[in-house]
Every structure is written in C-alpha cells, then in structure tokens.
Amino acid sequence: MTTRILGIDPGSRITGFGLIAIQGNHVVHIADGCIQTHRGDLALKLKTIFDGITRVIQEYRPDEMAIEQVFLHRNVASALKLGQARGAALMAGILQALPIYEYAPAEIKQAVTGKGNAAKEQIQYMIRILLNLPQPPKSDAADALAAALCHGHTWRSNIGTRMAQVSPRRSVRSRSLRAWQGPVGQ
Numbered sequence: 059m060t061t062r063i064l065g066i067d068p069g070s071r072i073t074g075f076g077l078i079a080i081q082g083n084h085v086v087h088i089a090d091g092c093i094q095t096h097r098g099d100l101a102l103k104l105k106t107i108f109d110g111i112t113r114v115i116q117e118y119r120p121d122e123m124a125i126e127q128v129f130l131h132r133n134v135a136s137a138l139k140l141g142q143a144r145g146a147a148l149m150a151g152i153l154q155a156l157p158i159y160e161y162a163p164a165e166i167k168q169a170v171t172g173k174g175n176a177a178k179e180q181i182q183y184m185i186r187i188l189l190n191l192p193q194p195p196k197s198d199a200a201d202a203l204a205a206a207l208c209h210g211h212t213w214r215s216n217i218g219t220r221m222a223q224v225s226p227r228r229s230v231r232s233r234s235l236r237a238w239q240g241p242v243g244q
Contacts, residue, residue: 062077065205067204073092074090076206078189078210093106121157122158122209125147126160
C-alpha cells in the first residue's frame, strides 16, 4: 500500500508544501512548491494560503498531512501571523478530511539531518540526497518535505508517542472539527 504524505511549512509570506509517497521502505518525491502571498491585508494572505493548500490537496490527493508546529518567537506579532497562517493551512486540510499530524521544528530537523538545530541549508542538502533530487528545493519547500519525511519515518517506525497514542480519527482533524462546528455552523 502506498501512503501519500503532504508536508506543510506555514508562513505568512511563503508557505511551503511538499508531497512524498511511501511504499514499504521506498520514499518517492511527488511534488513541492511554495505559496507566496502578496503584501497587504492579512485576511487576503490567509485566503491565498487556504486556497493554495486546498488546490494542492485536490490535485495530489494525499492520505495524510504533516505540519510544523509554531515555535516561540521573540517578536509576538510575527508569532501571531505565523499562527494564523498555520490555521489557514490546518483548515484546508481539515475541510478536505485529512488526518493531520504536528511536529516540532527540532523534531523535523532531527528526523532529516540527525541534528535538532540544523541550518536551513543542511535541510535542503539532506532533502536533495534523501529524495534523490537533481537540485535542492527552495528553503520553504524543503522544510515542508522534511515535515512529510519526519511523519513518514515516525509512522513507519511507530516510535512516536503521538502515533502510538492517537489514532487518525482522534488527530487534530477531529478535535478541530468539533471546535469549529459551533461558531461556523451558527
């Protein structure tokens, strides 16, 4: 059985996406790219992210989604914008009925490079090597592919406590749907 995993690296200016397929011990790169927003109104940026992720999901039909968790910023305004961009990406996955899994940035870096504090260039290099790409993907797309690979490794090895304790039906998707049913449905 082949499992398609969509990785997301959320950002208010650039949101990266990367799609891989896992069949047994084989990992294949399917697609990657960046959704770039334009300057201006935050609401329009969030709509661009939501629409872009929705299009990717509808085109490639992933089975699961892996997304990077928000990390603490020194700049509160940046952290809030990142959280909102992440919310737009999560909602796109939720509305397409994808099981969603979250990973800390250090956890993703560790899974791909062996170091939880790896630089972006190291992630790009390892993604190119691991997926046998002719050139490194853009930084945000590489981070998204890293999230997908992290989930693929965690899921296959079954070492993640998140995977052992939470079934796909009780993932972020289920909790988020319940949380949104009240305000959205009224």
